[in-house]
Amino acid sequence: MMRGIxxxxxxxxxxxxxxxxxxxxIRARRVLVFMPSKMEPFRQAEYFLSRMPRVxxxxxxxxxxxxxxxxxxxxxxxxxEVVVPAAGEVGIFxxxxxxxxxxxxxxxxxxxxxxxxxxxxFFAAVMMKSQTAARIGLPGGLGMPFTSVExxxxxxxxxxxxxxxxxxxxxxxxxxxxxxxxxxxxxxVPQTP
Numbered sequence: 001m002m003r004g005i006x007x008x009x010x011x012x013x014x015x016x017x018x019x020x021x022x023x024x025x026i027r028a029r030r031v032l033v034f035m036p037s038k039m040e041p042f043r044q045a046e047y048f049l050s051r052m053p054r055v056x057x058x059x060x061x062x063x064x065x066x067x068x069x070x071x072x073x074x075x076x077x078x079x080x081e082v083v084v085p086a087a088g089e090v091g092i093f094x095x096x097x098x099x100x101x102x103x104x105x106x107x108x109x110x111x112x113x114x115x116x117x118x119x120x121x122f123f124a125a126v127m128m129k130s131q132t133a134a135r136i137g138l139p140g141g142l143g144m145p146f147t148s149v150e151x152x153x154x155x156x157x158x159x160x161x162x163x164x165x166x167x168x169x170x171x172x173x174x175x176x177x178x179x180x181x182x183x184x185x186x187x188x189v190p191q192t193p
Contacts, residue, residue, distance in 0.1 A: 022174035024111055024134035031059045032104070032130070033080075034114040034123045037066040041160060042074075045115045048164040053078055055172045059111075064104070066122050067094055085122075094122045101129050108132065115164070117141045138167065 033049075036042045052061060062081040065074075067090045076082055089100035096104075109132045116123060117140040127135060127146050137147030144150070153166040 025055075025171055025175050028056060028059050028111040028134070030107060030109045030111075031056055031061045032109040032112045032132070033061060033063050034112070034116050034120075034126075035063055035065045035069065036116045037069060037118050037120055041115070041117060042069070044161045044164050047161055048115060048168045049078060049080070051165070051168040051172065052080075055168060055175055062104075062109075064123075064126065066116070066120055090122070096122060096126050096129070101126070105130065110134065111136070114138065114141055114147060119143070136171075138163070 033052075036045050049063075060081065061078070062083060063076075065082070065084045067085045069084065074082070083100075083104060085096065085100050089097045089103070091097045104126070109130060112127060112130060112132050112135040114123060114127075114135070114137040117138050119142055124142050124146050127142070133148065135147045136149045136151060137143070138151055141147065151167050151170060153163055153170075157163055157166065
């Protein structure tokens with residue numbers, strides 16, 4: 001009950017900020033990713049993370065885990081920065097403490113992506129403190145106003161793994177410039193006589 005009241009209060013505090021989409025994806029140099037809080041989506045998020053280096057080639061990616069997560073078991077072959085809240089960095093009701101927020105926001109993030117499909121109070125509070133306009137999430141998570149864009153797959157899927165793959169592929173298509181064949185309808189570049 002208290003968590004619901006705090007989420008309602010946070011929603012009332014949020015002021016929408018302007019950004020361009022997909023420009024925010026293309027220009028992102030610092031990306032914060034909220035990792036899932038439950039075990040099964042946590043494993044499936046690996047499919048998303050494995051494709052991130054190809055989408056955000058020049059960005060520094062930081063993975064933020066919720067308090068008491070299984071982050072210690074995560075293998076990170078991608079070189080992402082990993083932030084796991086320490087015991088003294090999380091306050092009452094799972095609220096992020098000032099020490100954690102200072103550690104996270106030494107420099108602002110250009111983009112926040114939430115892979116958690118739960119309405120997580122910890123992530124909601126971090127998002128509110130971030131001042132980041134471009135915030136992308138999945139359906140079933142925090143929703144508006146915490147996320148400014150909510151990804152919904154073009155084709156229906158009941159497989160969460162597939163949903164994560166479609167999510168990162170959508171981002172890849174938005175940041176990758178179209179090829180000559182795609183822009184000319186497949187005919188290639190016209191030759192001059």
